[in-house]
Amino acid sequence: MPRTAETASFKFNHTMLRVKDPQASLKFYTEVLGMDLVAKNEFETFTLYFLAFDHGTPTTPDNRFQREGILELTHNHGTESDPNFQGYANGNSDPGRGFGHIAITVDDVEAACARFEKLGVRFQKRLTDGKMKHIAFILDPDGYWIEVLPGSYKL
Numbered sequence: 401m402p403r404t405a406e407t408a409s410f411k412f413n414h415t416m417l418r419v420k421d422p423q424a425s426l427k428f429y430t431e432v433l434g435m436d437l438v439a440k441n442e443f444e445t446f447t448l449y450f451l452a453f454d455h456g457t458p459t460t461p462d463n464r465f466q467r468e469g470i471l472e473l474t475h476n477h478g479t480e481s482d483p484n485f486q487g488y489a490n491g492n493s494d495p496g497r498g499f500g501h502i503a504i505t506v507d508d509v510e511a512a513c514a515r516f517e518k519l520g521v522r523f524q525k526r527l528t529d530g531k532m533k534h535i536a537f538i539l540d541p542d543g544y545w546i547e548v549l550p551g552s553y554k555l
Contacts, residue, residue: 414450414470415502417544418488422449422475424541429471432519433504433546439464449473471502490543501537501545509534509550516548 403410419425426449429435435451438459451471452459459467479485489496506512513527513536524537524545535549 411466411468413465413468414472416472416474417502417540417542419473419475419542420485420487421480421541422447422473423480425449425473425475426451428521428540429473432516432521435471438470445477447475447477449475488542490545492545501547503547503549505549505551505553507551509536509548512536512548 426437429451430437434453436454436459437449438452438454439448439450439461441448441450449472450459450464451473452464452467452469457463459470464470489499491497491499492501510527513523516523516536516538522539524539525535527533527536534553535547537545537547540546
């Protein structure tokens, strides 16, 4: 169905994930995946971190809501040091099944996975696992799944 005049300006702006330890998550998303921290908003009981792949045009607080593909990490203060905190449901197991994963595309999946392996990233599915040998799933520090697939992939 074609977009209508009423929906012509709609964009998928961001996805939000709750994180236990923002320093571990920021290190993962910036150093392992290469995303840029484009904004940080601190509030009394929580902090929001906005990350994106900036390819040429920097994301700023002024244009952040005009683009697509932003990841928002929400940290509820105190979870990082609470010994009783059980973590968040990643959506792929009970209880809490529902959300599945986010995905990134890369030029060379094998090279990306070799780099992740070298960096000690946890895998949910390696390229050699299962029938789909062209995709992998890695895990972020909170256990959220990240699909890694080639940019030229066709279903």
